[in-house]
Amino acid sequence: MESRIVKQAREFCSSLFPEMKLSESQEFEIFSTAMLATTLANKVDNEILKNTWLNDNISGIDGFFIIVDNALYSVSNYNILFVEGVKFKNVEFCFVETKTSKSVDSSAILKFYNILVSILEKSDNCPQYIAQCINAFDDESQKQKNATLKVNFYFCTQKTESDISNLKNNWKETISKNEEKIGEFIEIKTHLIGSEFIRKIYESNRTGQVSISIPKNNLIFISDKCCVGYINALSLLQCISFEDDDLKVLNNNVFEDNIRLFLGDTDINKNIQETVRTKDAFFHLYNNGITIINSEHRNHTNDCTFYSIRIINGCQTISSLFEIYKDNENNKTIANVILPLKLIEAIDEDEIEFIATSANSQNQIDTYQLLSNREFFKTLESYFHKNIINNKVIFYKRRIGQQNKQGCINVDLLIIMRALMSSIFQIPHRASGYFDSTMNKYLESLKQLNKESYCKLIYIITYLFVFVEDYLNAVGKKDKTHLLKHHITFIIFKIINVGIDMEKPKKMGEIPEHWDNETIDKMYNKLKKLVSNSKEFEQNINCILKSIENTKLDVSNITKTNQKILYSPINKVIPDFDNFCSKLSQEIINAKS
Known part of the structure; x- marks a missing residue:
């Protein structure tokens, strides 16, 4: 009997590549790469998504894409940034290698490390188009002086999370040794990912539904469809993100009705992060908080659960907090942060639009x-x-x-x-x-x-x-x-x-x-x-x-x-x-x- 992730991969690939006959391993390559791209980027275009899969052209690399200040690019379209003279601050080169077989050993990741070294050393036998991409960003980052480049390597398998945990322990020394070697050229982080993590991303993207439970003592109901209160930032971020050991990615579905995407490393967002780091316990005194739309809520003994939540005001706050939360060492800091909160129950599109517009009209937005x-x-x-x-x-x-x-x-x-x-x-x-x-x-x-x-x-x-x-x-x-x-x-x-x-x-x-x-x-x-x-x-x-x-x-x-x-x-x-x-x-x- 086929596993859920095999069925989901086939379902997704038949939509993205309807005319192409694909093997099960190719479907998993496409599926894993696409799921990571969709959740690491703020906005995803299907044409770009198609080009993130390398179609078995390189041994050791199944997928490759670039995240530039939260936006998705592939080897086919990144040049537009240089043609238009776009300034950027953070660039992540994301490599994906997948394995569908039950038997996996460290040689699988060593292949990637060797290829990456050949790219960084500009060897004649390396994949030239990827080398050209990385070199182009490297040259431009030196001109801009303040841009940072890093590599994220995602090794995806159909193994369970417990199996992945064992792999991490067994491969720890190999990973550390190779990351240290590559670190002489560029910052690198290796992520071992199991089927459960990929599946969660897919199911969340498909349904778009996120729910959250908040203690009743934190809330005051103004009416049966509106309440105000506060929430612990750590519990909220855990609810609206996907986590696999040291890898955390934000579920961008919760911002679908937000007028603004995350604007990146702006002065305002820098100030938000600085406030968290230096005055975490008093963050609520300096921040306006967030506004959430939900489709319905249910009362329980000690808490209330709010369903299909959308953050319509506070994208910059949440995304800035998430940048800190991604670093595991900062979880204690985030746990001290309290966010003021307003929750409004609405399902009518016109009403949601009016609420979103009104909530943002009081901010610096034209x-x-x-x-x-x-x-x-x-x-x-x-x-x-x-x-x-x-x-x-x-x-x-x-x-x-x-x-x-x-x-x-x-x-x-x-x-x-x-x-x-x-x-x-x-x-x-x-x-x-x-x-x-x-x-x-x-x-x-x-x-x-x-x-x-x-x-x-x-x-x-x-x-x-x-x-x-x-x-x-x-x-x-x-x-x-x-x-x-x-x-x-x-x-x-x-x-x-x-x-x-x-x-x-x-x-x-x-x-x-x-x-x-x-x-x-x-x-x-x-x-x-x-x-x-x-x-x-x-x-x-x-x-x-x-x-x-x-x-x-x-x-x-x-x-x-x-x-x-x-x-x-x-x-x-x-x-x-x-x-x-x-x-x-x-x-x-x-x-x-």
Whole structure:
């Protein structure tokens, strides 16, 4: 009879690699690597996850991935960090070796150690693409001076936890000797992992449910669905993490409804950790505590159990505490920490969204960031990620702290707002100047959005804006042409939609109410046709650039006036703007014929 972990590995692999025929050992390689990656990283993309498996290419290494400041990268996409000049602080090179057989000896881990030494010594027979990856991070870390690099080696077997404990005792000397040798090059930690640990991660990822019991004496019920109180930090961290001897990983499912991901080694998070280390018994005096949503609770004799918990406020606090908790020597310190706590019972999505937004609005978080948790923007995120134009996906980074995705057009709400201000809102001058100080006024209209049809319009407008920006950056950096991105976007939006009622909104920042689904479909189809044809798109932009030569938007004027002309309303820099667009539209049509 098959074990549970064999069945779970097959179930998972059939979803990740539906077209591939895999052996049982390959399934366990993929399964183990993926489970470790999903729980060590804050956010996981399936395409990156696929590339963490090395497909039997290297003896001694079945899986390899990189964790950079809590984000997951593979050998296929880590270069994006260097291309975009991203600064990083903590880099973990994670190697995975697996064994499905019952008979395992230390030669299995010695293979890995020997390969790793060959990589670090840059031997000719080492896996070059892994060596290049490590060398690239090493070179960059020396430039940045404050970045730390380390290796984590995960040896996974289908043995029970008691068997793993025996292996640790038997292999202790071998591991210590090799870690000391490799430690001359880079910090390394070896983890021996059994099937139970991997299985727990999988089952938690699948159900997403975490429960916690809190002593009744620690709680005061304000109503039947809300209570306040306190909790010991150690008991909470033990509840929301997976532990296997010296290995601890945080269950990121509990942050699913949190607006922000863990922001890493920031000054605020450093202060949290410093407070724990120096004033652990008084931590509750200096920290606001956390807010938890739960689906239901049950009263017992001495405690209350809260089910399906989600931490909606306090991600930075919990993650900072966890960084200390990972070091076993600090458990006594964490045990002294008391966390103020609010628990709210809610299952309705709108109610959860409202609670999360309200809880975070009292912290240092901008209005545009709070919007990201609204259901419309979750729908928008999904729409962006599943649509493709010119073989390009727009990756909308809805949550704070998300990393760019290689091979995609990466945008956040600020870029989307600039695109909207340069089109629907009809205020490109506001996107050019005073953007930060006036954006909140325009965000008010986004709070009212609930039509799914607007997703496709916002999507295509964002694509248009990014397309315009990229083209102008490529041709006009020296002569300031790239500064016209907002105005060029608006002119294209106007001329493409000639014949559609484009009356300016009555109130600043409003989306016209008379735009029904049919109107939106017309706009979408016209804009999609344009951006899908790069030759036609470039011809249109060049025609626009030529047409504005005799207006105040001419590049020479922008340079002379120190760009302030861009901050004036469009009808002041191009008199009779509607007529200008109509003529320009006709010129473009005539040019085609």
